[in-house]
Amino acid sequence: MKKSDFICTCRIIYVPLRQKNNITMQTIQLNNGIDMPILGYGLFQVPPHEAERCTREALETGYRLIDTAQAYANEQGVGDAVRQSGIPREELFIVTKIWITNAGEERAARSFEQSLRKLQTDYVDLLLIHQAYGDVFGSWRAMEKAYADGKARAIGVSNFQACRFYDFASVVDVKPAVNQLQCCVLSQQRTILPEMARYDTKMMAWGPLGQGSDDLLKNPVLTAIGAKYGKTPAQVALRWLIERGIVAIPKSTHKERMQANFEIFDFSLSQEDMKAIEPLNQQDTGFRDFGDPNYLRRILGMFDL
Ligand SMILES: NC(=O)c1ccc[n+]([C@@H]2O[C@H](COP(=O)([O-])OP(=O)(O)OC[C@H]3O[C@@H](n4cnc5c(N)ncnc54)[C@H](OP(=O)(O)O)[C@@H]3O)[C@@H](O)[C@H]2O)c1
Numbered sequence: 001m002k003k004s005d006f007i008c009t010c011r012i013i014y015v016p017l018r019q020k021n022n023i024t025m026q027t028i029q030l031n032n033g034i035d036m037p038i039l040g041y042g043l044f045q046v047p048p049h050e051a052e053r054c055t056r057e058a059l060e061t062g063y064r065l066i067d068t069a070q071a072y073a074n075e076q077g078v079g080d081a082v083r084q085s086g087i088p089r090e091e092l093f094i095v096t097k098i099w100i101t102n103a104g105e106e107r108a109a110r111s112f113e114q115s116l117r118k119l120q121t122d123y124v125d126l127l128l129i130h131q132a133y134g135d136v137f138g139s140w141r142a143m144e145k146a147y148a149d150g151k152a153r154a155i156g157v158s159n160f161q162a163c164r165f166y167d168f169a170s171v172v173d174v175k176p177a178v179n180q181l182q183c184c185v186l187s188q189q190r191t192i193l194p195e196m197a198r199y200d201t202k203m204m205a206w207g208p209l210g211q212g213s214d215d216l217l218k219n220p221v222l223t224a225i226g227a228k229y230g231k232t233p234a235q236v237a238l239r240w241l242i243e244r245g246i247v248a249i250p251k252s253t254h255k256e257r258m259q260a261n262f263e264i265f266d267f268s269l270s271q272e273d274m275k276a277i278e279p280l281n282q283q284d285t286g287f288r289d290f291g292d293p294n295y296l297r298r299i300l301g302m303f304d305l
Contacts, residue, residue, distance in 0.1 A: 040065025051077020103134030
């Protein structure tokens with residue numbers, strides 16, 4: 001089997017982005033032609049008072065893609081760190097997401113203006129619908145306008161499962177550049193790839209480290225593969241996504257882990273390694289049941305913006 005067989009059906013272009021500690025970051029090209037780093041830093045469950053410190057340390061480590069969301073309540077801290085970093089805005093790739101309670105054309109537009117203010121920037125690089133609930137078509141109209149106005153360089157969705165994704169992408173004018181999904185070695189998201197390939201929509205993996213589960217971080221298969229390259233199971237799991245052309249956005253509040261998670265560009269996985277990881281797939285479409293009303297009730301209660 002050729003290495004390319006493992007890579008998702010989208011066209012991936014790798015170009016050197018930046019040298020940091022002898023690491024060459026890679027980018028992939030979105031369906032509107034803009035480049036996105038293939039590795040980023042995520043801030044889910046980073047408390048507001050920690051967001052500035054964590055983002056600053058991630059930027060110091062070399063991350064240039066920062067993934068936040070209205071529901072994380074930490075856009076302000078991200079904005080503070082970005083402003084203080086002195087890094088030219090065009091070198092950064094900032095992602096935020098419109099929360100369910102802000103769905104609909106007017107609310108989405110208004111809430112996005114608030115996000116821009118908190119992030120202290122004139123534009124984001126990628127704006128996503130966070131979950132496929134509520135008036136997503138209204139939100140999309142607001143997002144298409146933001147895109148046309150240059151306030152979002154690309155727009156996309158998150159947690160849109162295969163049928164929902166097709167239903168949505170087949171009718172909207174601007175096709176989603178990204179679908180951010182739970183994806184890791186334990187949840188490989190293979191079945192949705194052909195649907196996303198129709199629109200050249202790239203996958204961005206949330207929970208790339210299994211949200212810190214021992215099933216992944218102490219996995220014997222990943223441990224054995226990592227031993228060959230002097231890498232940890234976490235690094236093998238992240239590299240496995242990169243090999244498939246999937247953007248990974250690991251989160252850590254610890255600088256040494258941010259650094260370890262960044263050190264995945266100095267080795268590659270063999271065809272045999274990739275084959276050995278395939279059977280780790282426990283739940284292809286992820287571990288959340290998005291069709292369960294109790295799930296929706298629970299998250300609405302969790303993030304009452
Ligand atoms: N679109 C969505 O609905 C959605 C949902 C969830 C997440 N996301 C995005 O995806 C990002 C990543 O997902 P996630 O944060 O849920 O999970 P994750 O990145 O898979 O895992 C994070 C967990 O792993 C730990 N960890 C990180 N690096 C480690 C390492 N090298 N060794 C051992 N443990 C390590 C972290 O602990 P410490 O912090 O203590 O180091 C944290 O508990 C989020 O931050 C967010 O930006 C999006």
